[in-house]
Amino acid sequence: MATQTFQRTWRRRSTRRELALWFGWLLLVALFVFCWQVMTENTIWMFVTDAPRQAADIGSRMFPPRWEYIPALLEPLWDTLNIATLGTLLALFMAVPVAFLAARNTTPSVRFVRPVALLIIVASRSINSLIWALLLVAVIGPGVLAGIVAIAFRSIGFVAKLLYEAIEEIDESQVEAISATGASKAQVMDYAVAPQILPAFAGITVFRWDINIRESTVLGLVGAGGLGLRLQESLNVLAWPQVTVIFILILITVLVSEWVSAKVRHAII
Amino acid sequence: MLRLNDLSKVYATGDRALTDVSLTVEPGQVVGLIGPSGAGKSTLIRCINRLVEPTSGQVFLGDMEITGLGRGALRQARRRIGMIFQEYALVERLTVMENVLSGRLGYVGFWRSFFRKFPPEAVENAFRLLDRVGLSDHVNKRADALSGGQRQRVGIARALEQDPDLLLIDEPTASLDPKTSRQIMRLIVEICDERGLPAIINIHDVALAQQFVQRVIGLQAGRIVFDGRPDALTPDVLTQIYGEEDWSATIRKADEDGDEAEDELGNEGDHHGAASVDRERLAGLT
Numbered sequence: 001m002a003t004q005t006f007q008r009t010w011r012r013r014s015t016r017r018e019l020a021l022w023f024g025w026l027l028l029v030a031l032f033v034f035c036w037q038v039m040t041e042n043t044i045w046m047f048v049t050d051a052p053r054q055a056a057d058i059g060s061r062m063f064p065p066r067w068e069y070i071p072a073l074l075e076p077l078w079d080t081l082n083i084a085t086l087g088t089l090l091a092l093f094m095a096v097p098v099a100f101l102a103a104r105n106t107t108p109s110v111r112f113v114r115p116v117a118l119l120i121i122v123a124s125r126s127i128n129s130l131i132w133a134l135l136l137v138a139v140i141g142p143g144v145l146a147g148i149v150a151i152a153f154r155s156i157g158f159v160a161k162l163l164y165e166a167i168e169e170i171d172e173s174q175v176e177a178i179s180a181t182g183a184s185k186a187q188v189m190d191y192a193v194a195p196q197i198l199p200a201f202a203g204i205t206v207f208r209w210d211i212n213i214r215e216s217t218v219l220g221l222v223g224a225g226g227l228g229l230r231l232q233e234s235l236n237v238l239a240w241p242q243v244t245v246i247f248i249l250i251l252i253t254v255l256v257s258e259w260v261s262a263k264v265r266h267a268i269i
Numbered sequence: 270m271l272r273l274n275d276l277s278k279v280y281a282t283g284d285r286a287l288t289d290v291s292l293t294v295e296p297g298q299v300v301g302l303i304g305p306s307g308a309g310k311s312t313l314i315r316c317i318n319r320l321v322e323p324t325s326g327q328v329f330l331g332d333m334e335i336t337g338l339g340r341g342a343l344r345q346a347r348r349r350i351g352m353i354f355q356e357y358a359l360v361e362r363l364t365v366m367e368n369v370l371s372g373r374l375g376y377v378g379f380w381r382s383f384f385r386k387f388p389p390e391a392v393e394n395a396f397r398l399l400d401r402v403g404l405s406d407h408v409n410k411r412a413d414a415l416s417g418g419q420r421q422r423v424g425i426a427r428a429l430e431q432d433p434d435l436l437l438i439d440e441p442t443a444s445l446d447p448k449t450s451r452q453i454m455r456l457i458v459e460i461c462d463e464r465g466l467p468a469i470i471n472i473h474d475v476a477l478a479q480q481f482v483q484r485v486i487g488l489q490a491g492r493i494v495f496d497g498r499p500d501a502l503t504p505d506v507l508t509q510i511y512g513e514e515d516w517s518a519t520i521r522k523a524d525e526d527g528d529e530a531e532d533e534l535g536n537e538g539d540h541h542g543a544a545s546v547d548r549e550r551l552a553g554l555t
Contacts, residue, residue, distance in 0.1 A: 177352065180347055181350040183344075191371050
């Protein structure tokens with residue numbers, strides 16, 4: 001066979017970049033090893049080796065589930081659904097204006113108003129709803145209301161962020177066309193902006209509602225009403241068969257909510 | 270009717286889009302604006318209704334100086350200026366009827382428009398216009414369900430629903446096939462003729478401009494370098510507007526039958542018989 005000589009070579013990266021890339025991976029591995037060390041330093045290995053036996057022990061105590069407990073859970077379940085739904089609605093009322101103030105193309109002032117809106121979004125997003133609930137239980141007292149407000153506060157940032165990104169991605173030529181007819185600002189919002197963000201808005205809402213159902217199941221742990229309250233009570237008295245029932249109920253609720261939100265999103269988009 | 274006086278536009282980036290553009294458009298006159306990409310065609314027509322704010326110079330519509338108007342008065346002035354866009358710029362998720370009625374937004378209050386309660390005469394007029402552009406069967410379809418040519422017809426109906434005194438038309442055929450392009454251009458020219466409407470049409474296709482408009486303005490790097498009848502567009506003039514190129518095929522193409530000639534370089538140009546017929550037909554229309 002004739003041997004061919006290849007004159008031109010091609011490489012995706014230069015030698016330097018190749019080396020930099022390898023070095024980057026090396027750093028990552030080193031970091032992992034270091035973190036592993038830190039983690040294991042304070043681990044009491046006796047507990048770890050004991051883990052399977054403990055798990056089996058708790059597991060055996062959790063079965064059979066105490067199904068008679070279900071009627072006592074229906075009201076907290078209803079509370080949980082209400083917390084999620086009302087909290088989401090409340091969040092929408094506050095998030096929509098914030099989103100319009102945060103989006104570059106609709107904000108009245110990029111320099112002054114937009115940073116404030118972004119701050120609201122970040123503040124709301126950076127605090128977990130469990131922590132919001134903790135604060136609010138202290139402020140407005142334990143109960144469903146604290147849960148609703150906690151869910152709403154946490155959701156504002158989420159909804160507003162996704163919505164303002166959707167607003168920034170709209171097709172400006174449609175806005176231009178409606179403005180060119182002599183329409184007022186409010187009319188431009190209604191005719192050119194709203195139709196373009198409506199699918200995103202609906203999708204975000206249902207998605208957040210779905211997340212809120214999951215989050216509201218634990219809010220009771222800090223006294224903000226719902227299933228979590230019963231979960232804590234049962235854990236306190238080591239009533240493991242009841243805990244099982246609660247877990248199963250949460251699982252079913254989350255499955256149903258996910259199914260609903262998937263259906264709704266599919267119908268809209 | 271429309272008068273531009275030393276209009277200039279410098280963008281914030283420092284790009285000079287227009288330099289001292291002065292021109293007058295008479296009532297009922299359809300003007301084709303040609304020029305290479307980036308010559309300032311879009312900027313020019315957007316400066317007229319101030320979608321783009323001109324840096325200096327004046328725009329007069331009749332006796333009104335548009336460049337001097339405040340917010341509210343500008344909105345009222347925009348009602349008199351219909352605009353048609355390159356990519357149609359319809360609100361995709363609204364119905365055809367809503368899109369046409371949006372031409373009326375400058376005349377109705379927010380809540381009436383929010384609940385889609387337009388005055389009966391506006392609705393009647395919208396139906397008439399949809400009949401005129403041949404879309405009466407699509408009234409309740411969503412705009413994104415239509416083909417390109419149909420969408421541009423909706424765009425035309427929306428502009429006419431304003432009952433404008435002037436049409437600004439930005440590359441109306443750039444996204445359409447040759448046949449549809451000619452149909453749309455013919456429709457625009459006919460409508461302008463019916464209503465005695467003046468229009469400025471930005472257009473890429475020189476042959477199409479020659480075929481349909483009475484006056485051509487050539488823009489090059491933000492300045493007017495040609496203003497005259499379409500048959501005065503000689504290879505020299507085109508070279509001045511666009512730069513050096515073999516223009517023989519482009520110019521001859523204007524004499525060919527509109528529905529067949531699109532290929533810039535091809536065609537021997539032996540359609541002169543058909544072309545003269547087409548010319549006569551057009552003469553009747555315009």
